Amino acid sequence: MSTTASHFKRSATQYCHDADHRQRIRTALTGYEVKRDENKSRFQSWEDARQTAAEIKHEVINHLDRYLELFERNLKARGVQVHWASDAREACECIVRIARDNSVRRIIKSKSMTSEEIHLNAALEKEGFDVFESDLGEFIVQLRNEPPYHLVFPSMHLTRHQISETFTEKLGAERVSEPEQLTLIARRVMRQKFCKADMGVSGVNFGVAETGMISVTENEGNARLTTSLPRIHVALMGIEKLVRRMDDLALFLPMLATAGAGQALTCYNTLFGAARLPGEPDGPGQMHVVLLDNGRTAVLADAEQRDSLHCIRCGACLNVCPIFRNVGGHSYGTVYGGPIGSVITPNLRGMQDWKHLSFASSLCGACTEACPVKIDLAHHLLQNRRKAVKARPPFFEGLLWSGFAHLMRQPALYRLGAKVGRLLQPLHGLVQGSVLDPARGWTQSRETPRIARRSFTDWWKETHR
Ligand code: SF4
Structure with missing residues (x-):
């Protein structure tokens, strides 16, 4: 058994026996389901919207080369510096180089699962940069030295009392119990960090090919500060995050908010297309976009699994997954947990080490039903299982089944x-x-x-x- 598989087994067993943990997750997600269903009814037809979203992503992913070139051309036309990174190491080196070339010391980040995927914080800290997460959930897990628990809600596994303890221990803050008081403590710390940061790193929710702009959605306003106060803005984007044109955002922004957090729309939706232009009073002096492959083109080359690149990282499949709700986000041992993580991690990080995740499913199909871009996740999990067995047939299981077949013939x-x-x-x-x-x-x-x-x-x- 690989070390990743034994971690999963150990951690999943522990979490499954933790009734408090299961109750916390259940409570957090019950509210989500009620709000999600309310907001689905704002769409004329949620099912038609899903179909349209799936078709748009199908078009973009099947012509990704063309759309990426258009996106790059449009970004460069407005003076944005575009960098291509074939893997995590190249992406980290590129961002370190940008920081070094510009005498950066302090870096502030808004939420980006892609940066978690490439372990950007560790790479920057190793080079001596001071890195600070500004999303509240990410800020909390950074203080606790933990990876994010969930794609959208990084600290959903913690109670407010645990968060207060963390603030007391790490920030020397007074013990409080109200969420508003906790937010104020975080806000006080963050304000100083925002003002002192030399460089801001953001993720990208959608890249618009037609205009060469990036869309970032959030609820706290921290991404806006991250991208506008420091003198440099670096946006890190997986190459699959493209949509064709602005109109597509009219569908994807409310869809992402509804499926992901049960909201009609996230509070802040910002489009970035350039650094500060002449005559503008504020904004960064430089804007960089780092386009990351890191295994995505290998998935693109696989006609059967290509549509897993349609994912908009809303987290809806995690929320409804009975396995995720029991084993918890940290058991997966990888940044992308839940059904989508179980589908893409073996393909992005190696089938032999991560194939066990394809079996971390009851194949109930709840994830497939929940996915706003209609990725057939249950089917992909089966495909992964088939790939894994083909690559290395399990010896004892094979022996057992051939013995059984022999018995049935006699x-x-x-x-x-x-x-x-x-x-x-x-x-x-x-x-x-x-x-x-x-x-x-x-x-x-x-x-x-x-x-x-x-x-x-x-x-x-x-x-x-
Ligand atoms: S697979 Fe679908 S439901 Fe899961 S995170 Fe991606 S878009 Fe959301």
Whole structure:
């Protein structure tokens, strides 16, 4: 078993036994579901909107080369510096270089899962830069040295009391219990950091190819400050985040807010297209966009899995996933958790090390139903399983199934096996699930079905003489 798989198993077992954790997640997500359903009704037809969104992403992803070139051309026409990074190392080196070339010391960041994917904070800190997260949830998990728990809600696993303890321990703040008081403490710290930062790093929710602009959505206003107060703005974007034109945002912005957070629209929706232009009073002096591949083109080349690149990172599939709700976001051991993480992580980071995530699903299909861009996540999980088994067939499972197939082809042997099984089953019952049980891995959390006292063939013979 790989180290990533044993981490998952250990952590998932621990979280599944933590009733408080499960209750916290359930409480957080119950409110979300009510609000999401309310806001879905604002669409003339949520199903038609999903279909249109899926078709737009299909068009862009299937002509990604063309749209990326158009996007780059339009950005450059307005003086934005565009950088291409084929992997995480190149992206980090590029951002470090921009910071060094401009004598940057302090960096402020708004929420960006892509930056988590490439471990940007660690790379910048290693080079001696002071890096500070400005999204409240990210700020909290950064103080606790934890990775984000969820794509959209990085600290949803924490109670306000735990957050207060963290603020007391790390910031020397007084103990408070009201969310407003906690926000004020964070705000006081952040204001100073915003004013002193030399460079701001943001993510990108959508890149608009037609205009060469990037769209950033948020609820706290911190992304606006991150991108406008420091003298340099660096936007890090996965190459799949494109839409065709401005009109597409009229669909995607409310859809992202509704599916992701149960909101009609996020509070702040900003478009960036250039650094400060002559005559403008504020804004950064330089704007850079770093376009990241990091395995995406390999997924693009796979016609069966290409549509996993349609993902707009709304987090809806995590919210409805019974596995995510029980094992928790940190068990996945990777920045993208839940169903979409289980689909893309093995493809982006290596099938052998991450294939276990494809099995972290009951295949109930709730994620597929929830996805606003209609990615058939359950189907992708099955495809991953098939790929993993093809690449390295599991030896013992293979042996077991070929033995079973052999048995099924030999009626006399099958009947003998059933008789022996009937005799031995009561003995197995005495040790079932204990350390003496050779099938413990299976039986400690499952009941073994009883072998019928009489076989179907015997029953048939007796009743149809
Ligand atoms: S796969 Fe769909 S539901 Fe999941 S995060 Fe991506 S867009 Fe949202």
